[in-house]
Amino acid sequence: MINVGVLGATGAVGQRFVELLSDHPWFNLTTLAASERSAGKPYGKVVNWRLETPFPEKIAKLKVTAITPSAMKDVDLVFSALPAEIAQDVENTFADAGIAVCSNASSHRMEPNVPLVVPEVNPEHLGLIDVQRDAGRDGFIVTNPNCSTIMLVSALAPLRKFKFSDIRVATMQAISGAGFAGVAAMSIYDNIIPYIGKEEEKMETETLKIMGTLKGKKVVNAPFQVSASCHRVPVIDGHTMAVWVDIKEPVETVKKAYADYKPPIKGLPTQPAESVHLCAEEDRPQPRLDRMRGHGMTVSVGRVREGLRFVAMGHNTIRGAAGASVLNAELISKKKYL
Ligand SMILES: NC(=O)C1=CN([C@@H]2O[C@H](COP(=O)(O)OP(=O)(O)OC[C@H]3O[C@@H](n4cnc5c(N)ncnc54)[C@H](OP(=O)(O)O)[C@@H]3O)[C@@H](O)[C@H]2O)C=CC1
Numbered sequence: 001m002i003n004v005g006v007l008g009a010t011g012a013v014g015q016r017f018v019e020l021l022s023d024h025p026w027f028n029l030t031t032l033a034a035s036e037r038s039a040g041k042p043y044g045k046v047v048n049w050r051l052e053t054p055f056p057e058k059i060a061k062l063k064v065t066a067i068t069p070s071a072m073k074d075v076d077l078v079f080s081a082l083p084a085e086i087a088q089d090v091e092n093t094f095a096d097a098g099i100a101v102c103s104n105a106s107s108h109r110m111e112p113n114v115p116l117v118v119p120e121v122n123p124e125h126l127g128l129i130d131v132q133r134d135a136g137r138d139g140f141i142v143t144n145p146n147c148s149t150i151m152l153v154s155a156l157a158p159l160r161k162f163k164f165s166d167i168r169v170a171t172m173q174a175i176s177g178a179g180f181a182g183v184a185a186m187s188i189y190d191n192i193i194p195y196i197g198k199e200e201e202k203m204e205t206e207t208l209k210i211m212g213t214l215k216g217k218k219v220v221n222a223p224f225q226v227s228a229s230c231h232r233v234p235v236i237d238g239h240t241m242a243v244w245v246d247i248k249e250p251v252e253t254v255k256k257a258y259a260d261y262k263p264p265i266k267g268l269p270t271q272p273a274e275s276v277h278l279c280a281e282e283d284r285p286q287p288r289l290d291r292m293r294g295h296g297m298t299v300s301v302g303r304v305r306e307g308l309r310f311v312a313m314g315h316n317t318i319r320g321a322a323g324a325s326v327l328n329a330e331l332i333s334k335k336k337y338l
């Protein structure tokens with residue numbers, strides 16, 4: 001068992017980490033860290049547990065620590081669910097102290113030495129860990145993408161054998177993506193907000209890095225163009241997106257590619273049986289009905305039609321955040337980087 005901790009354990013994504021790690025077969029959750037408001041108090045007293053699954057009582061008494069390596073001495077790996085502006089320095093400090101960091105925050109994603117990984121899409125990019133180590137670091141940082149980007153690249157992965165260069169995407173994103181206090185009820189109820197700060201830029205750049213090729217010590221971006229329009233909708237969990245790709249193959253050929261798809265990795269505890277599920281029903285995927293497919297780790301695709309057009313949807317705080325990071329950590333562990 002590998003001892004792990006969570007940075008930002010009280011937040012929307014932090015709670016998902018706690019849920020996924022409290023009974024993990026490879027990882028032993030020993031340390032929970034949050035802001036000064038929470039540090040020094042028992043986790044059960046400071047967390048406002050908002051998940052549908054029961055609160056894991058066995059960690060209720062665990063004392064929340066400060067977000068410093070010295071306060072988290074027994075851990076080999078930390079999961080970061082910190083706000084990006086805090087994560088920037090904190091994650092560097094942990095990696096410099098010899099600790100592996102699996103981060104959900106956007107701060108380091110686009111740095112050339114930092115792997116931006118979705119295990120089913122670009123597992124080989126973990127090779128950038130060696131580049132960080134060669135530069136003299138004892139630990140390392142591995143990131144997972146933005147929650148909408150994960151759904152997009154997962155849905156594109158089975159289509160890589162076809163030629164395409166132009167992707168257009170319009171998202172309908174859940175309010176949990178903005179964190180617990182992110183969107184006021186008065187703003188989102190009976191409404192759609194056609195702006196999510198920096199989200200479009202993230203989808204347009206992160207996709208190219210993830211679907212790029214690791215050549216020597218760097219990733220060469222995928223040679224295509226992504227154009228995104230992002231919108232907040234009154235859904236609690238589950239990011240949905242309409243996607244247009246310039247694939248010329250017949251619809252049936254594309255559907256077969258989804259049906260036959262086998263991801264390049266297997267044997268990880270958090271990996272779902274299907275990383276991408278092709279919905280047969282004409283009115284699916286829908287967030288309320290499909291977000292928990294594969295324990296929240298499966299991306300559902302449907303409405304594949306001429307154009308080529310389709311709809312993709314996945315759980316933003318599980319597949320799009322904490323689950324993605326845990327899957328990265330499992331791959332890191334399997335590949336003996338720890
Ligand atoms: N929500 C989502 O779907 C997704 C979120 N992300 C990213 O994950 C990260 C966390 O998001 P989310 O969980 O929604 O955020 P929340 O606001 O819900 O939680 C933030 C967490 O960080 C802690 N924190 C805040 N300020 C500080 C500080 N100054 N020092 C130490 N700890 C601090 C909080 O502790 P305390 O309770 O003590 O204040 C809390 O545990 C962000 O970078 C976000 O962009 C990524 C993908 C999806």
Ligand SMILES: N[C@@H](CC(=O)OP(=O)(O)O)C(=O)O
Nearest residue numbers: 104106146147173177178196
């Ligand atoms: N911006 C996303 C969530 C998020 O925090 O993304 P990122 O990890 O790229 O900061 C949303 O609002 O749904």
